[in-house]
Amino acid sequence: MNPYDLIPRFRAQYDTNNQEFSISGVVRPQSIDELAPSLTLLKESIARVRGILYVNIRRLTQMNNTAFHAFSRVIIDACRTRPDLKFVVITSSVVGWTTRKFGRLHGLEPNITVEEYDSQFYPGQSFLEEGGFIPILRTQTKMTWRHERKILPRHGMQPGIVMADICCGIGDFAVLVQKEFQPARIVALDHSRSSLDYARSVAADFDIRGIEYTYGDASEMLLEEDQFDLVTCRHSLQIFNRPELILKELFRICRPGGRVYITNEKNSHCLGEPRADSIQWTYNEVAKLFKHFEMDVELGPKSRRYLIEAGFEDIRVESFMVTNGDGDPQDFADVITAWENVYAGDMAVRRGDDPEMIERFRQGFQDHIFAALHPKGYAGWPIWVASGRKPS
Incomplete structure (x- = not known):
């Protein structure tokens, strides 16, 4: 025995x-x-x-x-x-x-x-985890990675660390981190089985090793406390109806002296030119739509407050703008097309929007795409980055 x-x-x-x-x-x-x-x-x-x-x-x-x-x-x-x-x-x-x-x-x-407990905890998950949304998630990560790979070292990323990527989605961020920074170990956890299935299949197809993909509830993780040097949680607090519960868990599994790194948006600050007024109206409506489903896509600038209230210190906050100038403008347009299909599609219908409202809602996305592809146009999508250190 x-x-x-x-x-x-x-x-x-x-x-x-x-x-x-x-x-x-x-x-x-x-x-x-x-x-x-x-x-x-x-x-x-x-x-x-x-x-x-x-x-x-x-x-x-x-x-x-x-x-x-x-x-x-x-x-x-x-x-x-x-x-x-x-x-x-x-x-x-x-x-x-x-x-x-x-x-x-x-x-x-x-x-x-x-x-x-968690059967109703993720009110917006079903909108975002369907297989058809996977290609656009990869495109989004590709566009944000150009910025984040330079930002991450300022927030605790370095070779040889033990890290966790919570709400890892389809796992592409963990793969990019592994290739760029070579941490000793990555645990990637998500509550979507379809996303994890996809992540594991990609890892197998490309013989990617060293990432432990794990099914779990981010608000109640079956992970030991005080074990990770860096805990990342990207674009996720904004789709939970109680982000403070997630932060409590991120704090728990982070080792004393380690850091928690989060990214979130303020969707009403998405912008474009020409047709700025139509674009602005639509993204204001996006914020209202998400609020209806108990999500907060305006959370980005609130990150500092959330981290302080969770008990972190040495808070670092910065932001960057993903634009149609980051690589191929068509990538930016593809992201907006996916947003239109989900937000002005299933979500707006479930909220009970009438056809006239949905038509105007869609027009703003179309105008954002027009701005992204126009030879003289500009289209932007702002991201807030924040991290905090767990007290020693």
Whole structure:
């Protein structure tokens, strides 16, 4: 037997304010006696609760049958002796077996329900993760990389570091970082299975090694704390309805003295000439549209405040403008075309916009494309970069 197997690798605790009993880690006891303190805590929690007891297992990575039956027995017995009490078991889709396994308890006791914490956490993900959007994501990264490769060293990037790219999407940024800066290790995490499937296929096709693509919830990551020299999260806080939760996790996994690097936009500052008025109107509407779906594409200039409130120090903020002069103007036009198809397409329809509104909305994107391709035109898309150091 491995002596390490005898060391408790799980944690149980009770939060009085939230009436929440939580258990996390690896729970694989050889006998029920090993669970005695945790089971006692659960029973004490039940005795103190009125109404609903939340059982949080979002960070429960493994649990054998001995543990499952022991905890389940306590909960089921409580339902039968206290019919006034309800239990809500909170799972995560990242650890899918928990939803399936604990879901059986509802069939035994109707006062036990199971909720997947992250099932509604990403209100805009479905708009952006479809396979048809992948080519444009690659084009966007190609255009921003021209700037970021020069900016990154000012925000903690250097060869040999251990880094995490959270909300990595289709993984192209991690690939570019690996080629340019050669970190010792990259963990690339995302909540979109289709994006990760694409990233892994590209890595296999081009024999790219050293990047660990991982499925996970950025607001509740199954990654150890204090382990990464640099944590990046690009164009992502702006599509979460609670970015402060993501930043809390980025802070947690960053090592003391390491840095967290974020990029976000202020879409209403997209510009173009000629036809500036039409373009400006449309991007003001983009900001309103995203707000309707609980996303904030105006977050860029707010980055400093978010980082300070998350506990970071030595905040560094700068911005750059992606333009039709960065490489092929057609690339810029292709990005805007994709935006039009998503924003003035599915998103506007779901918001309930009438045909006249959608037509005007589309016109601004068309005018931005016109400006990008005009021989004398100018089209711009601004990006805010910010980083903060985790205190030592």
